């Protein structure tokens with residue numbers, strides 16, 4: 001008799017576990033979406049919904065266009081993605097790939113996606129975010145809007161060559 005009761009107990013415990021497992025599933029589906037840092041600019045290069053699903057195809061096509069066909073400055077430039085999407089929180093340095101504050105890795109960590117792109121490519125925009133590039137307000141005449149670093153680079157070497 002005792003044996004039967006112990007067995008029934010084990011079966012009940014097992015049933016309870018199965019029931020718990022079934023309950024856990026809808027809960028897991030409600031895990032919050034990753035919190036993405038805000039983007040600069042009015043809108044993305046394609047509608048947000050499309051970008052969510054297809055950004056990888058655009059990027060890989062753009063890469064092929066550049067590497068195989070020498071086409072540069074395309075619509076889906078990786079550099080441009082970072083210009084709009086990798087931004088710093090007030091007083092913080094720009095986040096690097098791997099940080100939950102970095103647009104691309106916030107989502108990729110959540111979705112367990114691995115990419116190697118940033119072993120070669122810069123994971124941040126080349127210029128400091130607007131507002132960060134300003135010289136300190138010290139009355140030295142340099143407090144106006146900062147000249148983008150890119151503009152300076154374009155001007156600099158060209159002047160030297162002449």
Ligand code: HEC
Nearest residue numbers: 059060062063066072076077078079115116117119120121
């Ligand atoms: C081994 C180094 C390396 C890796 C890894 C790499 N790239 Fe590149 N990528 C390059 C080089 C070099 C260029 C050419 C840059 C140029 O000539 O303008 C390039 C160009 C590009 C371009 C076109 C230029 C631009 O800024 O838009 C895109 C887009 C791009 N890569 C995306 C990617 C993506 C996405 C990944 C990851 C899946 C990746 N790359 C991984 C080296 C790499």
Ligand code: HEC
Nearest residue numbers: 039040041042043044045048051052055076077080081084
């Ligand atoms: C001119 C600025 C700009 C550029 C360039 C840009 N984006 Fe966007 N992107 C945005 C904005 C704005 C949104 C909308 C964000 C929102 O709805 O909260 C967005 C949305 C997205 C989303 C969806 C995010 C979400 O909320 O789910 C992805 C993914 C994305 N962009 C990837 C890219 C990639 C990859 C590139 C480069 C090929 C790129 N973006 C270039 C501004 C830009």
Ligand code: HEC
Nearest residue numbers: 052055056059081082085103104107108111113114115117
């Ligand atoms: C809204 C979430 C989200 C954001 C933001 C996001 N990704 Fe993705 N990315 C994904 C998901 C999900 C996949 C995997 C899709 C699949 O496997 O079908 C992916 C896949 C990729 C791939 C292809 C990887 C492979 O090996 O197939 C590349 C390249 C990529 N993302 C680049 C980027 C870059 C660069 C950024 C930032 C500019 C970015 N992603 C931002 C969700 C995101």
